[in-house]
Amino acid sequence: MKLTLVKLLVAVNVIIFLFTMLDTTAVYNSQPFGSQDCCTREINTDFCESCRYETCCEYTSTDYNFALIPKGVFEKPWTIITSMFLYTDLLHLLLNIVGLIILGAYLEEVVGWKNFLYIYFIGGFIAIISHILFMQYIGGAGIHTPMVGGSGAIYAVTTALMIIHPYDTIFKLRERGFFMM
Numbered sequence: 001m002k003l004t005l006v007k008l009l010v011a012v013n014v015i016i017f018l019f020t021m022l023d024t025t026a027v028y029n030s031q032p033f034g035s036q037d038c039c040t041r042e043i044n045t046d047f048c049e050s051c052r053y054e055t056c057c058e059y060t061s062t063d064y065n066f067a068l069i070p071k072g073v074f075e076k077p078w079t080i081i082t083s084m085f086l087y088t089d090l091l092h093l094l095l096n097i098v099g100l101i102i103l104g105a106y107l108e109e110v111v112g113w114k115n116f117l118y119i120y121f122i123g124g125f126i127a128i129i130s131h132i133l134f135m136q137y138i139g140g141a142g143i144h145t146p147m148v149g150g151s152g153a154i155y156a157v158t159t160a161l162m163i164i165h166p167y168d169t170i171f172k173l174r175e176r177g178f179f180m181m
Helices: 005-021 045-051 061-066 079-085 090-111 113-138 140-144 151-164
Strands: 027-029 058-060
Touching (some): 005 113, 090 113, 090 151, 113 151
């Protein structure tokens, strides 16, 4: 079975997801961004009023340090990359992985691994910039809304395939080495 960039991305996404599911560390309050005042997981309105903050957003340690939060993107610029490898739950991960396996394997075969990597990350960056601009535009608690997942990158892969080969059949997984039957 040949190792491809898509298979490597699938493995990295699954490993990071499993690691983040084990994260049982403290929950942090988002206001002001950068403070690590621990909040309880069962936050109530009395606590929010006593915080004297606009919002009472709370994050796990992984989300706080690696998810993209628009208000804190300049304080934590690495989240532009790390947020593309975090997922909210198993279904979110599975849908992205299925898209990556079916569409990504075909696109990598068509354009090569370097161009596939460009398309994947440029799509992810465009989704991140869109999220930041939209959350800044709507304001309020939106600037504290974290973004996670590689859905923007998967949409870029899908769009690239629609442009390059609009009428092609892509469901040839066995020929690409994903099923050993």
